[in-house]
Amino acid sequence: MDTSQLRTILWLRWHLTRNQWYRGGWLNKAASFFVAGAGIVIGFGGAVAGLLVGALVLTKARPLVLLGIWDVLVGMFLFFWMAGIVSDIQRSETIDIGRVLHLPVSLRQVFFINYIASHLTLVAILFLPGMLGFAAGLALGRGGLMVLLVPLAIGFIFMITAWTYCLRGWLVTLMINPRRRRVVIAVVTFSFILLSQLPNLLGHTFGRGRDSQPSAKETSPSTEQTPSPDTTARRPASLPRAWQIANIAVPLLWVGYGAMSLAQGNVWPALWITAGVFLMGGLGLRRAYRSTIRFYEGQAKEGGRPRTEDKGRIAAQSRPIRTSLLEKALPGVPDEAAAMALAYFRSLMRAPEVKMALATNFLMLLFFGAMFLLRRSSGFEDVIKPFIATGAISLTFFGLIQLMFNLFGYDRGGFRAIVLLPTPRRHILLGKNLALLPIVACIAGAVQLLVTFAARLPILVVLATALQLPAAFLLLSTAGNLVSVVVPYRVAPGSMKPTKVPTLTALLMFVTHLLFPAAMVPIFLPPGLGLLASRLGWAPAGAVNLALSALLLVLFALCYRVCLPGLGALLQQREQAILQVVTHEVE
Amino acid sequence: MALAIETNGLTRRFGSLLAVDGLDLRVEAGTFYGFLGPNGAGKSTTIKMLTGLLAPTAGAMHILGEPISDRRKALEVKRRVGVVPEDLALFDNLTAREYLTFVGRMYGLPLPTVRERCEELLAIMDLDHEDKKLTLEYSHGMKKKLTLAAALIPNPDLLFLDEPFEGVDAVSSRVLRDTLKRCVQRGATVFLTSHVLEIVERLCTAVGIIANGKLVHQSTMDDIRRSGSSLEDRFLEAVGSDQVERQKLSWLEG
Numbered sequence: 001m002d003t004s005q006l007r008t009i010l011w012l013r014w015h016l017t018r019n020q021w022y023r024g025g026w027l028n029k030a031a032s033f034f035v036a037g038a039g040i041v042i043g044f045g046g047a048v049a050g051l052l053v054g055a056l057v058l059t060k061a062r063p064l065v066l067l068g069i070w071d072v073l074v075g076m077f078l079f080f081w082m083a084g085i086v087s088d089i090q091r092s093e094t095i096d097i098g099r100v101l102h103l104p105v106s107l108r109q110v111f112f113i114n115y116i117a118s119h120l121t122l123v124a125i126l127f128l129p130g131m132l133g134f135a136a137g138l139a140l141g142r143g144g145l146m147v148l149l150v151p152l153a154i155g156f157i158f159m160i161t162a163w164t165y166c167l168r169g170w171l172v173t174l175m176i177n178p179r180r181r182r183v184v185i186a187v188v189t190f191s192f193i194l195l196s197q198l199p200n201l202l203g204h205t206f207g208r209g210r211d212s213q214p215s216a217k218e219t220s221p222s223t224e225q226t227p228s229p230d231t232t233a234r235r236p237a238s239l240p241r242a243w244q245i246a247n248i249a250v251p252l253l254w255v256g257y258g259a260m261s262l263a264q265g266n267v268w269p270a271l272w273i274t275a276g277v278f279l280m281g282g283l284g285l286r287r288a289y290r291s292t293i294r295f296y297e298g299q300a301k302e303g304g305r306p307r308t309e310d311k312g313r314i315a316a317q318s319r320p321i322r323t324s325l326l327e328k329a330l331p332g333v334p335d336e337a338a339a340m341a342l343a344y345f346r347s348l349m350r351a352p353e354v355k356m357a358l359a360t361n362f363l364m365l366l367f368f369g370a371m372f373l374l375r376r377s378s379g380f381e382d383v384i385k386p387f388i389a390t391g392a393i394s395l396t397f398f399g400l401i402q403l404m405f406n407l408f409g410y411d412r413g414g415f416r417a418i419v420l421l422p423t424p425r426r427h428i429l430l431g432k433n434l435a436l437l438p439i440v441a442c443i444a445g446a447v448q449l450l451v452t453f454a455a456r457l458p459i460l461v462v463l464a465t466a467l468q469l470p471a472a473f474l475l476l477s478t479a480g481n482l483v484s485v486v487v488p489y490r491v492a493p494g495s496m497k498p499t500k501v502p503t504l505t506a507l508l509m510f511v512t513h514l515l516f517p518a519a520m521v522p523i524f525l526p527p528g529l530g531l532l533a534s535r536l537g538w539a540p541a542g543a544v545n546l547a548l549s550a551l552l553l554v555l556f557a558l559c560y561r562v563c564l565p566g567l568g569a570l571l572q573q574r575e576q577a578i579l580q581v582v583t584h585e586v587e
Numbered sequence: 588m589a590l591a592i593e594t595n596g597l598t599r600r601f602g603s604l605l606a607v608d609g610l611d612l613r614v615e616a617g618t619f620y621g622f623l624g625p626n627g628a629g630k631s632t633t634i635k636m637l638t639g640l641l642a643p644t645a646g647a648m649h650i651l652g653e654p655i656s657d658r659r660k661a662l663e664v665k666r667r668v669g670v671v672p673e674d675l676a677l678f679d680n681l682t683a684r685e686y687l688t689f690v691g692r693m694y695g696l697p698l699p700t701v702r703e704r705c706e707e708l709l710a711i712m713d714l715d716h717e718d719k720k721l722t723l724e725y726s727h728g729m730k731k732k733l734t735l736a737a738a739l740i741p742n743p744d745l746l747f748l749d750e751p752f753e754g755v756d757a758v759s760s761r762v763l764r765d766t767l768k769r770c771v772q773r774g775a776t777v778f779l780t781s782h783v784l785e786i787v788e789r790l791c792t793a794v795g796i797i798a799n800g801k802l803v804h805q806s807t808m809d810d811i812r813r814s815g816s817s818l819e820d821r822f823l824e825a826v827g828s829d830q831v832e833r834q835k836l837s838w839l840e841g
Contacts, residue, residue: 326681326688327698339692343681350680350721416676417737419640421693422666493679493723572658576642583674 005105009113027503039125046130054137063263066138067247070256073134077127078160078252082192084123085164111292115165115285128157138259145262148270152258155277159251162284169291183352251280333434336423340431348435351410354403361399362443369395369450380455386527386545389465392451393472394520396444400436404480405512407432408582409491409498415582419575426568433477444469460542464526467549472523474556479519481567483512488578526552589652591616591745591776592637597646599632599800606632608800609646614778614793616651616744619771621791622780625826629800630780631673634749637778638670651745666694669738673749675730676737679723683714683733686722687740694741701740708736711762728754735763739770746770748779752786764790788818798826 021032058066119128135153139146171184247257254273261269325346330338348354369392380388397404407429408415418428448469452462487508490499501509530545538544571578592614599607607629614620624630635641637648639661651667653660670676678686684705691701709715712732722730731754738746746767752760767777767790781787787794788808796804804825811821 324685324688326685326692327702336693336695339689343678343685343689346685347678347680411678413674413676414678416640416672416674417678417690420638420665420668420670420672420676421690422662422664422695423693424662569658572661576640579640 006113013117031503035122039122043125043129046126047133050130050133050135051137051140054134054139055141056137058138059141061263063260066263067243067256067260070259071243071247071253073127073131074156074252074255077123077131080123080127081160081164082195084121085168085188107293108289111289115162115288118165118168119161124161131157135259142263145265145267145270146259148267148274149255149259149262152270152274152277153255155274155281156255158281159277159284160281162281162288166284166288166291169288169295187352187356251277330434333430334427337427337431337434340423340428341434344432344435345438347414348403348410348439354410357402358399358439358443362446365392365395365399365443365447366450369447370454382458383531383541385455385457386461386464386530386541387524388455389448389451389457389461390468390524390527392447393444393465393469393523394517396440396447397472397476397520398516400440400443401476401480401513401516403439404436404476405483406489406491407480407484408488408578409484411582412490412493413583415579419579424568425571425575426564429481429564429568429571433481436477437473440469440473458542460546461527464542464545464549467546467553468523468526471549471553471556472520474553474560475522476519478556478560478563478567481563482570485567485571485574485578487512488581490582522552522556589616590614590649591618591651592620592778593649594637595647597633597636597648598644599629599636599641600644605800607636607643607797610797610800610802612795612802613805614776614795616776617771617774618776619767619790619792620776620778621787621794622778622797623784623787623794623822624780624797628797628826630797631749632800633797634670634747634778634780635672638668638672638747639665640672666741667744669741669743669746671731671734671738671746671748671751675734677722677730677733680721682719682721683709683717683725683736686733687736690737691740696741704740704742708739711766712736712759726754728756728759731755732759732763739766743775745776746778748777750780750782752781752783784818784822794818796822796825 021029058069061069131153132150135149139150171188244257244260247253247260254277258270258273261267261273326339326342328338328342329335330341333341403410408418411418421428448462448465451457457465487505489501489505489509491497492499498506498509526545526548527541529548530539530541530543533539533544534541590613592612594610594612597607597610597612598605610629610633612633622630622633632641636643637650637655639655648655650664653664655661655664678689681689687705687708688701691704692698696704706715712735714729714732714736717725717729722733725733731751735748735751735755738748748767751763755763764786767779771777771792779787779791791808793807794805794811795802804821806821808818811818814821816824
């Protein structure tokens with residue numbers, strides 16, 4: 001590949017990016033330019049700041065301090081780098097190899113260009129100059145052996161980017177099958193969310209252990225001793241020791257270990273590490289290249305058992321026709337609404353991204369709910385209990401807001417079928433709302449069960465909550481129908497990620513999320529007024545809570561019924577605009 | 588004879604681009620109508636407007652005698668219409684059988700009818716052995732066949748088919764042609780677009796040619812045959828291809 005071809009490919013990349021920015025409207029264009037500009041300024045600033053800190057501030061810092069700083073830097077970089085991978089996982093390579101291989105360029109050349117271009121991300125622009133600047137600053141400030149830190153840092157970056165590239169290639173191979181593609185995307189996203197929450201969970205778990213220790217000691221006066229000077233001296237050394245072992249064993253933490261060794265005047269570990277990171281990077285790149293070749297030669301393993309057509313045909317012929325879920329009727333629901341509800345429900349339950357998102361929300365609710373509830377070993381005061389129960393409902397719905405407030409975004413091309421249908425649009429909205437009902441009932445039911453036992457809720461509160469749940473569902477369904485019709489957005493297949501929404505839509509989505517607590521205020525009225533009534537001595541709080549919850553349910557059911565035809569008419573009026581949004585695919 | 592499709596001054600703009608320019612279309616009921624035109628002429632835009640997928644910038648449309656700009660009438664009309672749009676209309680996470688069941692129920696068909704028609708349509712489109720496959724795993728041709736099946740399931744009075752044979756294998760194409768002929772024989776109207784003039788010539792009883800958003804020719808196939816020219820000749824003449832100055836491309840000659 002000559003320089004002219006290289007320039008042409010860079011020109012192509014730039015035009016693809018620019019067109020993507022321009023398509024989102026002027027606000028999006030301005031925001032994109034601002035973010036890109038800010039990224040470059042911050043990257044450059046990071047390099048200068050790193051250089052200054054390394055050269056002027058940390059000239060006398062202890063080796064362990066350097067290790068700690070590098071580990072933190074690397075940890076932050078890796079976190080955002082992983083987040084970048086998760087968000088970019090669906091994007092094909094910078095230059096799709098299949099689109100240029102008919103031109104006079106070799107596979108190897110395009111592969112290396114793509115690898116180089118994979119560095120051009122916001123995270124890399126923000127972090128890499130800072131890390132390299134910091135390494136250079138330390139070399140300048142401390143001189144001597146510290147100069148070796150610069151190639152080490154470069155090698156580390158090479159290792160990370162090469163293996164990331166390899167990982168992406170592997171995932172692309174896995175995702176040849178569109179069905180598995182969505183599972184891969186969902187699992188990666190789900191794993192990343194859990195991984196990012198791990199420190200939080202560990203903090204809570206160990207934090208709880210530490211909190212409980214003093215209370216145990218309080219009971220035993222003999223343990224109320226000031227720690228001996230020996231213990232105090234040993235305690236800070238024990239943590240870095242464990243940390244040092246991690247730094248030796250985990251390649252991702254090798255930069256910190258190399259910096260510490262160099263600060264201690266020990267050159268060999270740094271040299272070995274430098275050689276190691278370059279070697280591992282080279283291996284990663286080689287593996288990525290081989291995967292690319294296999295992929296384009298069609299040798300990539302798709303996995304799964306091959307299913308012959310004949311087998312399927314015979315099976316289909318011999319299989320008796322069963323009543324499928326989509327043929328079922330729902331009592332009291334118009335047939336068209338029932339068909340919509342069942343089709344949408346089945347669709348959602350087959351979408352791995354939706355299942356993963358729901359599972360994540362559910363697990364988070366369980367984890368944090370359990371931590372919050374179980375910490376209070378002494379139990380809650382009776383006046384707070386109704387609010388805890390109502391709050392749990394509120395939190396449950398917060399996790400479902402993306403589904404409830406974007407009813408058409410997941411349909412994508414399927415929304416075209418809805419537009420073509422002769423069905424009254426109110427039945428479509430009703431069907432979509434009903435499809436979410438079992439999901440809401442399952443998650444909220446499990447959460448309420450946990451709250452009921454953990455907080456030892458009185459029966460009246462449990463009954464009131466059982467009424468507040470459908471009331472909140474009706475309220476949010478009404479609001480969700482309106483928002484779905486007015487501010488629709490497309491969700492990329494296989495993820496819960498909105499596809500390059502215009503800035504105005506993104507702002508409206510943000511405002512919707514921000515206003516969610518305000519929308520939930522009405523369901524806090526029954527426990528609030530119950531408390532007020534009991535304080536004023538008018539009536540017992542539980543009875544008022546229950547009665548008002550029943551009233552609220554009736555009120556919101558009426559509101560839903562009254563609003564539905566109007567919202568259906570609005571949907572019919574706006575369906576062509578919605579179709580444009582949810583089917584418009586942005587590269 | 589009653590008109591299945593009637594448009595007056597139908598216009599659609601995309602910014603400064605005039606995609607459809609004051610289209611006056613008359614399609615009689617019971618006709619097999621071929622709507623032809625070069626790429627970008629406005630065929631798909633017209634079908635999208637006629638089926639309610641796209642709002643017109645100006646003009647009036649009557650489908651099966653009803654004004655579809657009236658929202659209440661529009662739903663009644665849709666009940667009698669089947670559509671294969673340019674960009675297919677499928678739900679990714681449903682199987683073919685589920686999708687057809689869904690469409691059948693949404694058209695208000697009784698469940699036994701839905702089942703019976705599902706079986707027949709899946710068999711005729713050779714999709715009956717793909718029971719476990721979701722539509723997202725289908726090839727383009729299979730998706731096209733499923734969309735065709737969905738358009739046929741309500742047994743509509745009017746069928747809009749945008750490039751129905753594109754990507755469909757020869758066997759299914761033959762079956763589909765026969766099915767469409769039977770629809771017309773029982774009095775239904777078929778409005779299709781295709782780039783394959785031979786298919787249109789063989790199937791259609793009337794044709795309309797659109798170029799640069801304007802209807803430049805409309806006649807019956809019998810008229811064309813009587814004039815002694817072929818559909819291709821008439822098409823090339825209507826879209827003005829003889830006026831296009833050919834570039835010499837002298838460098839190709841070496």
